[in-house]
Amino acid sequence: MLHLCLILILAHIVDMDQRYSVEGKTNPSMINVGVALIFFNLITYLVGHRASMFDVADSEASVSEFFVGLFYLVIQVVCTVWSVKVAGQLNRSQAFWGIITFIFTPIALVVLGSKDVFMEPEFAAVYSKHKSDYFLETIKLKKDYERDELTADEYRAKLALAEEKHTTSLNAEMQKMEAVLERKHEFEVIAKVEGDGTPIVVTDKCPACGMTLSQTDDVCPDCGLQLR
Known part of the structure; x- marks a missing residue:
């Protein structure tokens, strides 16, 4: 044993x-x-x-x-x-x-x-999205199998491919989110220490994620960084 x-x-x-x-x-x-x-x-x-x-x-x-x-x-x-x-x-x-x-x-x-993944709200939203997409795909595959549109071997193979695809996509988006939040945190620290409370006006790109901004944007539409 x-x-x-x-x-x-x-x-x-x-x-x-x-x-x-x-x-x-x-x-x-x-x-x-x-x-x-x-x-x-x-x-x-x-x-x-x-x-x-x-x-x-x-x-x-x-x-x-x-x-x-x-x-x-x-x-x-x-x-x-x-x-x-x-x-x-x-x-x-x-x-x-x-x-x-x-x-x-x-x-x-x-x-x-028996523990779950501990996630910040931003990560939990991304995780839930990919898990839901994977769940819906497995339901579709199961229905195809029950209608004899797939053999048992094809069903198992497609399930494995679906899990690999969604897991890879999930991890890629999580890594992107980690980088965005890390840069956002660094920006907030710099703004607090060096900005002396003065609002920082950004008119070109978001300093956290690089999203193109308009002059009227108060919040980054991509990562949610407070700009003013």
């Missing part, structure tokens, strides 16, 4: 190129690994086949107990790395979840695996 947990963890650590996904915000694999480790801890506690660090130091542990304890330590380290990566994907504190996972590995995996 521990070998399977390790394989699942390593597979998910490697496959994390996309920060956001339209398929879902929770991590079922992390929850499953956490539950499996809870059962493993319970079993090893009842049968007494896992050594503590104190037993190892005092040479009171058998060889089998030592290796079970060592392998579990490896699992803890790998789970900690996994949690740090997942916490980053969920916009949550990586340091906090790394520490918590190393100390309380199974429980931390279950809790973090």
Whole structure:
């Protein structure tokens, strides 16, 4: 069981190129690994086949107990790395979840695996839009499959393509939004520190997103930056 947990963890650590996904915000694999480790801890506690660090130091542990304890330590380290990566994907504190996972590995995996992505309102709007588009496309594909217009293999392939397409589009727009908000924040800080409260008049392009502006624009029509 521990070998399977390790394989699942390593597979998910490697496959994390996309920060956001339209398929879902929770991590079922992390929850499953956490539950499996809870059962493993319970079993090893009842049968007494896992050594503590104190037993190892005092040479009171058998060889089998030592290796079970060592392998579990490896699992803890790998789970900690996994949690740090997942916490980053969920916009949550990586340091906090790394520490918590190393100390309380199974429980931390279950809790973090059930967490949603933490998003600012601007990001939540973009996420909801792409998730809705993906959901509508999956409904259409399901209806086509139920009408026998698609085979089972074609249906699965088109679902995978739809998820990849919308996830890629979502991440591209999220990155653009991050850049816009970062530039907007930098502009607001500069305006507050250097502008001394004086309204800044912009008549050509938005300093945050580069949108072309008219002389009468008080707010950027693209990113919402307050210009006056």
